[in-house]
Amino acid sequence: MTLIMKSDAYQRGNVIAANMHRARKRVFVDLLKWDLCVVDDEFEVDQFDNAGAIYLISAEPDGTHRGSIRLLPTVCPHILGTLFPDLCDGPVPTGPDICEITRGCFSPGIGAAERQRVRNQLATAAVEFALVNDIHTFTCIACGALYSQILALGWICEPLGLPRMIGGAMTGALRIDVSRETPRLLREAGTYVQSTLEMAAPTLLAA
Amino acid sequence: MGKANELQDIVRLCNQARTEEQLFALLDESTKRLGFEQFALTHHVDLTGPPEDAIALWSYDAGWEATVMEQRYFLDDPIFAATQKSAAGFLWSDVGRIIDMTDRQKEILEKARKFGLSEGYTVPVHVPGEHEGSCNFGARSFDKLAPDALAKAHVVGYFAFEAARRIVRARQLPGVNAIPDLTSRQLDCLTLVAMGKTDWEIGRILGISEGTAHEHIEAARKRYGVAKRTQLIVRALYDGQISFSDIIH
Numbered sequence: 001m002t003l004i005m006k007s008d009a010y011q012r013g014n015v016i017a018a019n020m021h022r023a024r025k026r027v028f029v030d031l032l033k034w035d036l037c038v039v040d041d042e043f044e045v046d047q048f049d050n051a052g053a054i055y056l057i058s059a060e061p062d063g064t065h066r067g068s069i070r071l072l073p074t075v076c077p078h079i080l081g082t083l084f085p086d087l088c089d090g091p092v093p094t095g096p097d098i099c100e101i102t103r104g105c106f107s108p109g110i111g112a113a114e115r116q117r118v119r120n121q122l123a124t125a126a127v128e129f130a131l132v133n134d135i136h137t138f139t140c141i142a143c144g145a146l147y148s149q150i151l152a153l154g155w156i157c158e159p160l161g162l163p164r165m166i167g168g169a170m171t172g173a174l175r176i177d178v179s180r181e182t183p184r185l186l187r188e189a190g191t192y193v194q195s196t197l198e199m200a201a202p203t204l205l206a207a
Numbered sequence: 208m209g210k211a212n213e214l215q216d217i218v219r220l221c222n223q224a225r226t227e228e229q230l231f232a233l234l235d236e237s238t239k240r241l242g243f244e245q246f247a248l249t250h251h252v253d254l255t256g257p258p259e260d261a262i263a264l265w266s267y268d269a270g271w272e273a274t275v276m277e278q279r280y281f282l283d284d285p286i287f288a289a290t291q292k293s294a295a296g297f298l299w300s301d302v303g304r305i306i307d308m309t310d311r312q313k314e315i316l317e318k319a320r321k322f323g324l325s326e327g328y329t330v331p332v333h334v335p336g337e338h339e340g341s342c343n344f345g346a347r348s349f350d351k352l353a354p355d356a357l358a359k360a361h362v363v364g365y366f367a368f369e370a371a372r373r374i375v376r377a378r379q380l381p382g383v384n385a386i387p388d389l390t391s392r393q394l395d396c397l398t399l400v401a402m403g404k405t406d407w408e409i410g411r412i413l414g415i416s417e418g419t420a421h422e423h424i425e426a427a428r429k430r431y432g433v434a435k436r437t438q439l440i441v442r443a444l445y446d447g448q449i450s451f452s453d454i455i456h
Contacts, residue, residue, distance in 0.1 A: 089214075116335040144294040145333040147361070151369040152334045156222075159214050159366075162358045169295050170361050188376065 001061070002125040003198060007053040010045070019065035020057050020105070021045055027105045034167075048102065052076045056125045058118045066110055067118035069126060070103040071138075078102070080139055080160075080173055087173035089161035093139055101126065101140040101176075120191040123153045127186065130178040138178065143171035150174060154189025155182050214362055221370040225377075230370050231264050237363045238266070242352035243344035244323060248367055250338035251287045255279070259379065261338060262371040267345070271322035285312035290331040290341045296361055299327035299345075323347050328357055330364035342368060387430035389448055396423040398449050401440045 003016060010017035021043035028034045028044055039045045048070070057068040072078040074094040079102050081092045104122070106115050126138065142150050143166065151157050156177045163172030186192035217237055224230040230248075238246040248264040250257070255276055257263060265272055275281055289297060289305040297305060299316070308316075319325075327345035334340075342364030346352075353359070389397070392413075399409045409420040428439045443449050 112335055119335070145331065148332045148365045148368060149334050151365055152337070152372060154373075158218055159362050162214065162355055163361050164358065170358065172361070189372075 001059060001198060002121055003055075003057045003059060004125075004129065005055045005057060007049050007051060007055070009055075010043075010049070015063040016057055016059045016065070017055065018043065019059070019063055020055060020068045021049075023065045023068070023107050024103060024105050026108055028103070031108065048072055048078060050076075054099075054129070056122055056129065058121050058125075065107050066114070067106040067122055068103070069101050069105075069122050071126070071129070072100045072102055074098040074100055074139065080141060084141060084166075084171075084173065087141060087161050087164065087171065093137060093160070093175060095137075097135055098137040098139060099130070099135050101138050104140075104146070117193070119149070120153070120186075121193045123155075123191060124183075124186060124193045127155070127178055127182050131180070131182075136178055138176040139173065140176065141171060141173050143167075143169035147172055147174070150176070152189070153191045154185045156185065214359070217359075217363055218366050221366040224370045224374065227264060227371075227374055230367060230374065231266070234264065234363070234367050235266055237367075238344055240353065241344065241356040241359055241363070242346070242349070243328070243356070243360075244346040246345070247341075247343045248364070248371060249343070250340045251281070251284075251290065252338050254281045258338070260375055262340065262368070262375055264371065267324065268322035271319060271324065274318065274322075280315050283309070283312060283315075285316055286327070286329055286343060287339070287341070288312070290329060291339060293331055294333065296328060296330045296357065299329065319345075328360055330361050332364065332368050337372075340368060387427075389427050389430060389443075390423075393423045393427040393430075394449060396420055397427055397440065397443050400424060400436060401444070401449060 005014070005017055010021055021039075024044040025038055025042060029036055029038055036044050037046055052073045054071040055068055056071065058066040060066065073096075074081065074092075075096055078100040080087065080100055081094060085092050106118060110118065129135070130138065139160065140150065147163070147170075158175045158177075160173035160175050163170045165171070183192060217233075220233045221230070224233055234246050234248060238244070245268065246266050248262065250261045250263060252258055252261045252263075254263060275284075281287065285302050285306065285308050286299065289302045292305050302308065302316070306312075324345040325347050326349045327343060330342045332340040332342060342360070344360050395413055396409055399412060404412065406421045406424070407417045410417040413420065424436065424439075427443075428436065431439055431442050433439050433442060
């Protein structure tokens with residue numbers, strides 16, 4: 001299942017949200033060696049995990065984390081606008097209908113085939129979330145292989161600027177357009193996954 | 208022209224490319240504009256008998272391409288081997304730092320120089336569920352490289368690869384997924400075949416001759432390209448051309 005959650009789920013002790021922050025610590029801090037803030041030696045939580053953040057989380061029924069992405073409204077501080085505006089040759093795209101996709105993360109334990117399935121599931125969920133919430137554009141920062149993988153999902157992308165070397169990887173900012181046509185484009189690319197997108201149940205959220 | 212415009216132009220042209228020829232021309236022009244001379248946008252597969260979904264667009268010197276095929280260099284090409292080990296783009300002069308080259312691999316790099324491939328830059332393309340791939344840009348020297356050529360090479364490589372995927376998909380779809388158009392008379396006949404009727408019975412029911420009924424069914428069978436009537440019925444049911452409710456009374 002893919003769940004939509006707000007950031008207070010973690011603060012309220014939700015297991016699925018906590019597992020996501022735990023997986024983010026293992027991926028971004030332990031494996032990728034990014035210099036990020038770690039809470040209680042276990043959870044990666046940054047300044048953008050605030051009230052505006054939305055999470056799309058693919059999880060097992062028992063709450064085991066498979067993969068997740070974080071959506072940040074661009075009318076609030078977000079990564080491209082705050083930390084890497086240089087990746088855009090023009091102004092950083094912002095607006096009520098533009099969200100930034102950040103912290104795309106797969107649990108390190110899952111195999112290649114499952115990774116691919118979860119990636120497709122999260123992309124489909126992001127598109128469905130956007131269509132329901134009048135989001136027309138995603139922005140994101142992609143480094144190395146991820147850049148090509150985002151294009152291969154089949155949606156319409158455009159570079160926001162020239163990639164730059166950041167931390168040893170060629171890193172670039174992308175714009176992704178979302179419209180009623182996007183599900184068809186994903187289907188044609190074979191990356192559409194029949195949705196299981198659902199709001200986290202209130203009982204789960206209430207700790 | 209601003210940097211952003213130049214990139215957007217390349218991406219727009221990639222998105223518009225509908226054939227391999229168009230994509231080839233676009234890559235060729237971009238390659239030269241960046242100050243390189245030759246390119247290879249390619250999956251790392253057996254190039255002498257590539258799988259149907261493989262992408263291979265090469266502007267490398269024909270003499271080099273022939274040598275690669277004859278000697279089967281693609282099997283242990285040092286650039287391909289380094290691509291497997293590297294998520295980041297790399298200069299060919301750095302390949303020795305990414306992999307321990309065998310003598311044959313050193314020989315391959317040396318021979319390539321004779322075909323104008325002395326210097327080069329490779330953008331690896333790793334997409335799960337797809338053949339390993341790369342976009343390679345070569346030249347006799349890097350003296351004429353445009354500013355930011357390597358960064359731009361990434362954008363060209365990634366977007367051109369995506370355009371190539373789309374072209375390959377479009378080429379594959381018709382044979383595999385298209386549902387053949389059948390006439391209403393052919394559909395009537397198929398429904399009756401599925402109900403176990405003979406050509407003679409079908410003719411009587413539809414008020415046509417046995418021969419005409421036979422012709423309708425044969426025409427439908429050829430449209431599907433199957434050998435037997437049972438296969439035809441299964442496919443037609445599967446595609447929704449005829450339905451179970453029509454044949455079960």
